Amino acid sequence: MIRFTNVSKSYDSDIVLKDISLSIEKGEFAFLTGPSGVGKTTLLKLVYCAERPDEGEIVVAGWDLKKIKPGTIPFLRRNVGIVFQDFRLLMNKTVFDNVALALRIHDMHPQEIKQYVGDVLKEVKLKHKENIFPQHLSGGEQQRVVIARAMVAKPTVLLADEPTGNLDAETSGAIMKLFRGINAKGTTVLIATHNDSLFHGMGRRVFYLKDARIEKERIE
Numbered sequence: 440m441i442r443f444t445n446v447s448k449s450y451d452s453d454i455v456l457k458d459i460s461l462s463i464e465k466g467e468f469a470f471l472t473g474p475s476g477v478g479k480t481t482l483l484k485l486v487y488c489a490e491r492p493d494e495g496e497i498v499v500a501g502w503d504l505k506k507i508k509p510g511t512i513p514f515l516r517r518n519v520g521i522v523f524q525d526f527r528l529l530m531n532k533t534v535f536d537n538v539a540l541a542l543r544i545h546d547m548h549p550q551e552i553k554q555y556v557g558d559v560l561k562e563v564k565l566k567h568k569e570n571i572f573p574q575h576l577s578g579g580e581q582q583r584v585v586i587a588r589a590m591v592a593k594p595t596v597l598l599a600d601e602p603t604g605n606l607d608a609e610t611s612g613a614i615m616k617l618f619r620g621i622n623a624k625g626t627t628v629l630i631a632t633h634n635d636s637l638f639h640g641m642g643r644r645v646f647y648l649k650d651a652r653i654e655k656e657r658i659e
């Protein structure tokens with residue numbers, strides 16, 4: 440579902456990723472870890488085409504990103520849901536509208552949008568807060584809105600960047616349960632985190648980034 444072959448990426452003269460090869464299968468639930476600044480977010484950005492590699496090949500959900508045309512990128516992004524490290528919720532829009540926005544850009548019928556958004560808000564247990572503005576939600580609730588927004592277009596791949604950032608252990612556990620549920624329905628999930636308690640004992644593949652390379656890959 441996601442395949443990197445000898446991928447390298449630099450910002451100016453700083454080499455962030457060097458000769459990265461990895462493959463994440465359809466339906467897999469995998470983790471990407473390593474210390475702050477190692478390149479986790481950069482690797483995810485390469486997957487959804489927010490950054491381009493300097494070298495190497497990337498294939499995501501059947502698209503060869505080297506050959507993808509700018510007009511096709513929105514279709515790629517419909518298949519790739521993203522939970523951003525910095526949330527990126529629109530503070531002047533309600534919970535409902537933040538989630539619906541991901542569908543409105545796809546020209547969906549308003550009735551269908553209402554159905555999709557309602558379903559996904561129920562799943563993250565925030566249906567009763569659909570008319571609230573994000574600043575009136577707790578951090579854990581805001582994160583659930585971000586996850587709902589990433590899920591609503593029913594992506595085949597879900598990327599999550601430090602999805603439990605500032606949350607307490609109990610709330611983090613609830614967020615991880617949501618991801619497991621999404622994965623159980625067939626979505627391929629890749630989570631980037633420096634927090635090893637998220638993947639310890641999960642029995643999932645973990646890619647360790649160090650010094651611009653994948654230092655090791657193992658089941659945790």
Ligand SMILES: Nc1ncnc2c1ncn2[C@@H]1O[C@H](COP(=O)(O)OP(=O)(O)OP(=O)(O)O)[C@@H](O)[C@H]1O
Nearest residue numbers: 450455473474475476477478479480481482524633
């Ligand atoms: N747009 C950019 N321009 C220049 N340098 C960048 C840019 N984005 C990231 N970097 C640099 O690339 C390196 C990797 O950053 P990245 O955000 O991928 O790390 P990370 O592993 O996600 O860190 P964190 O755990 O703190 O989120 C850092 O040294 C960072 O300063």
Ligand SMILES: [Mg+2]
Nearest residue numbers: 479480524600
């Ligand atoms: Mg990051």
